[in-house]
Amino acid sequence: MNDIRTPRLLLRRWQEDDLLPLAEIHADPTVMQWIGDGRPRSLEETAEDIEAWEEEWDEEGFGLFAVELLGSGELAGAVGLYVADSPPExxxxxxxxxxxxxxxxxQGYASEAAHAALEFALQDRGIDQVVAAPRPGDSASANVLDKLGMKAEGSAQDPVHGHDLRLYSIDLTEFEG
Structure with missing residues (x-):
């Protein structure tokens, strides 16, 4: 898998020195409020996340990329694809x-990185549809999904954490990359 460069970002596989910067991101309650159960993650949980993402890369040929700023080399976070296990829909x-x-x-980094991930899904992996399931109230994620051209297709409930979800999808044959 080759790295993906956008005008401002490098999307790449995970490296050992990404653990501490990602753990700092995961320790921020404001960042994590819309993810999973909404609580910050520990260093150990962050290491488990990276390990799981790398396993998905090896098994599926896609996963979450590390997002690095081209200008500074700083780790900005993660973006990418995964096989959803819930909600059942x-x-x-x-x-x-x-x-x-x-x-x-x-600053537009999430939209820029997510757009590159959709192009990767379509052009490099031949994936024909991608979905998303943000929680109502997560307006920042909804804005990114709108910029990507993803359309709301209904709602569901997270069977593990019990909160409501909005379901989105995009047919990548219609995606304007």
Missing amino acids: LAGRIAIGWRLGRVYWG
Whole structure:
């Protein structure tokens, strides 16, 4: 898998020295409020996340990329594709997700990286549809999904954490990369 360069970002596989910067991102309650159960993650949990993402790369040929700023080399967060296991309405489908450190919010990095991940899905992996399931109230993620051209297709409930989800999808044959 080759790295993906955008005008401002490098999307790449995970490296050992990414653990501490990602753990700092995961320790921020504001960053994590919309992810999973909404609580910050420990260093150990962050290491488990990276290990799981790398395993998905090896097994599926896609996963979450490390997002690095080209200008500084700083780790801004993660973006990419994964096989959804819940809610049941999305189980087994390929989903897109991201998390960026709060200092990188509001600068278009999430949209830029997510757009590159969708292009990767279509052009490099031949994936024909991608889904997403943000929580209502996560307006920043909804804005990114709108910029990507993803359309709301309904709602569901997270069977593990019990919160509501909005379901989005995009047919990548219609994606304007």
